[in-house]
Amino acid sequence: MTSVAFPAALGLTLLAAVAGLVLPRGPRRVTAGVLTAGGGAAAVVAGAAAMRGGDWSARLPGLLPLAGARLALDPLGGLFLAVTGAVAVCAALYGIGYTRHGGLDGRVPQTMVPVFLAAMTLVPAAASVSTFLLAWELMALASLLLVVAEHRSRDEVRAAGLWYAVMTHLGLVVILGGLAGFAAAAHSESFEGLRAAADGLPAAGRGAVFLAVFAGFASKAGIAPLHVWLPRAHPEAPSHVSALMSAAMVNLGVYGIVRVGFDLLGGGAAWWWLLVLAAGGASALYGILQAAVAGDLKRLLAYSTCENMGLVLVGVGASGLFAVSGARALSALALTAALLHIVNHAGFKTLLFLAAGSVLHGTGTRDLDALGGLRTTMPATTALFGVGALMASALPLGNGFVSEWLLLQSLIHALPSGGTLTAVTMPPAVAVVALSAGLAIATFVKAFGVGFLARPRSSAAERAREAPAPMLAGMAVAALCCVLLAISPGAVLPALARSVAVAAPGPDAVTGPVTLHLTGLAGTMSPLLIAAFLLVAVVGLLALLRVAATRRTARRRARLWDCGAGPMSARMEYTATSFAEPLQRVFDDVLAPETDLDVTPLKESAYLVNSVTYRTRVGDRIEHRLYRPVLTAAARAGEAARGLANGSVHRYVGYGFYTFTGLLIALAVIR
Amino acid sequence: MNHSTYVQLLDAACGAFLLAGVLVLWRRDLAAIVRLFALQGGALALLIAVLGVHEGDAEVVALALGIGALRALVLPWLLRRALAGGAANRETQPLVNVATSLTIAALLGLLAYAVSRPIVRLDPTPATHAVPIALTVVLIGLFVLVTRRRALSQIVGFLLMDNGITAVAFLTTSGVPLIVELGVSLDVLLAVLVLQVLTARMRAAFGDTDLDDLRELRD
Secondary structure: OHHHHHHHHHHHHHHHHHHHHHHOOOHHHHHHHHHHHHHHHHHHHHHHHHOOOOOEEEOOOOOOOOOOEEEEEEEHHHHHHHHHHHHHHHHHHHHHHHHOOOOOOOOHHHHHHHHHHHHHHHHHHHHHHHHHHHHHHHHHHHHHHHHHHHOOOOOHHHHHHHHHHHHHHHHHHHHHHHHHHHHHHHHOOOOOHHHHHHOOOOOOHHHHHHHHHHHHHHHHOOOOOOOHHHHHHHHHHHHHHHHHHHHHHHHHHHHHHHHHHHOOOOOHHHHHHHHHHHHHHHHHHHHHHHHHOOOEEEHHHHHHHHHHHHHHHHHHHHHHHHHHHOHHHHHHHHHHHHHHHHHHHHHHHHHHHHHHHHHHHHHOOOHHHHHHHHHHOHHHHHHHHHHHHHHHHOOOOOOOHHHHHHHHHHHHHHHHHHOOOHHHHHHHHHHHHHHHHHHHHHHHHHHHHHHOOOOOHHHHHHHHOOOOOOHHHHHHHHHHHHHHHHHOOOOOOOHHHHHHHOOOOOOOEEOOOOOEOOOOOOOOOOOHHHHHHHHHHHEEEEHHHHHHHHHHHOOOOOOOOOOOOOOOOOHHHOOOOHHHHHHHOOHHHHHOOEEEEEEEEOOOOOOOEEEEEEEEEEEHHHHHHHHHHHHHHHHHEEEEEHHHHOOOOHHHHHHHHHHHHHHHHHHHHHH | OOOOHHOOOOHHHHHHHHHHHHHHHHHOOHHHHHHHHHHHHHHHHHHHHHHHHHHHHHHHHHHHHHHHHHHHHHHHHHHHHHHHHHHEEOOOOOOOOOHHHHHHHHHHHHHHHHHHHHHHOOOOOOOOOOOHHHHHHHHHHHHHEEEOOOOHHHHHHHHHHHHHHHHHHHHHHHOOHHHHHHHHHHHHHHHHHHHHHHHHHHHHHHHOHHHHHHHOOOO
């Protein structure tokens, strides 16, 4: 099955790329979109087959010079392949409608989306260092071209592209360094060879490899403090590309950590996984705090990606920690939770980014303060975004809840059995997961309530129009996947067990319906039952209210109570800024917002106010503190270095002459 | 050809080769520089021919003829043609004056001897003993590039370097394959043709071929 579906996926995406390049403007958009969606579907089939145990491998010795390309799919790679494919189906369908305007139907964006997808299907299937790095770089370049697709219309796109280009290439450099060092020490560059040789390497060398590789992959996954590119690049990319990047590409960062850390290096020391856990926890908290105070809808979603990837890394780190301490079942459980969260996050983040794109398409703005009242003009988008927001907010009935619950279970269950290390690390980890879940609810209540309900706060929001059918279709597919995942995670979990077994071999911790086999405490949960119960409760409550309301006979129609101040206007509503203000106040020390209050009194009296100007801006503090000094130092060094190049050809040739003779003199002296 | 004749002929050719290179630094008349360059091309051809005859390799002798034709006749002819287009035929003011240039050339020669000692020690034959001379010519060519202002002097500096590199190649190996030498020679010919066009363009744009005028192009 895999041997047919995987080449079919690659073939279809490449065909889509050719179609995007060759066809004239008329049929280009639809042909490329449909072919890309077909490629995505084939990738889902291939990934699912690989997860069911249909291992597949291929060697293409002539494709790459010297080493040749090696491809192999195992259940772990298959999971990431299937997720990528599913996201691509939604994004490609959506893209057919979305790219109609704004110059997005040009050759470059239409070609690069399938190329990007092809690269993302190759990354989890690569089975040698050179193949992996090639696919990785292809993925980075294709996504970079897509991020800057709209650089003509907005200046921020260029800055975002620059940040992304620099960060992704720095990431590539460290990954390249780590994997090349690993391959050199192991005398083999195929993953099989690395796996076999890993045990023979000294502990310090393995630690260095893991550190380098972790830094690179964490940057791709948007883990603080290496996340700075993400909240810039994801919002500025076209929305279907944002969905692909935020729901599929970032996952591959986690894939890299799991593949290299667990599979190739075979576990390792406790400090590796403590580092992963700490980075994940910090990222989860920082990401959701920034998302809670963000005023830009897509920026909010991008920061939420940082948060969710942080939660995934908490699971991965905990899993590694348990594996080191010998608790195999717990390790498998934590990794299951992490991988399930990846699947769930991919589902709701695709839906949310696509819905945000539909808002942008309908109103022309992403500013939550200027939105509102979309319920009447964009009912379908509102409903779909509502579903996505529920899924993302880690409440029952949402798919995010299932995986976060599983994650919490694994962290809590570690306490009775673990040693000092787990006893010290697990309580803060539990607190981080719980706090981020709480803040996530506030964030998505804000995004949905302020952005879609109430009255429109700008003329752009008033004139909103509903998205065309292909866009709605893309979102509907994503929403359907989310709902299925939320109601019956039992359908996915057994399939995950094989993927988990690749990285953390041990007894199946999660089987069939979500039942845990753990020592000490037993945890059981059935999302389907919860859903049914909630449904019954809500319907019953509504019916009760109805009965209670109809018993009163006389009903009087009147204006809402408005304190006697006249009819309420849209200016009295909560805005995104005002909704987040209490949170901003509580987390003042972490966020360090820049607030600017300017009161101008009347000329006659200092007590009568003429106008009040209030400006508040929450910048990325990590970027400000960590990156700005480096950037200013680099800029200063560059400015100083301009003195070296004064335009004289003689001087330039002279540099070569002096270096050459200097080198010769050094040689003559040394030898 | 017996051994002493071979050594004498080789030394004579190398001497002429080095002398022509050093004299390029001394003369300021551009026409004279081109003549010196032609002389050096001839010396190089003689050097290679002597090596070829000594080793009894007909291919190397044929190469020597080809190199002689290119470096003593074709390239100087091209340079003369470039020279004929302009009025100013003197190197106006080199960045380093002639006396200092000659001193530096001597120092470069010393450096070349010091650096190539290991090569000579590796296989002490008359041919490898001449390697420092070829290396000196490479360094002198680079020095001409750094200090001379006229575009034509620059071309000659570049060609001096190339002559030196060719000489090193023939002195250290027992004959360079025909195809390699053919490639190198074609490369040099093309470079000179391009530089000639560039010189003409510079003259059209600035009315002069002083390279420091190019500074205006920065930013």
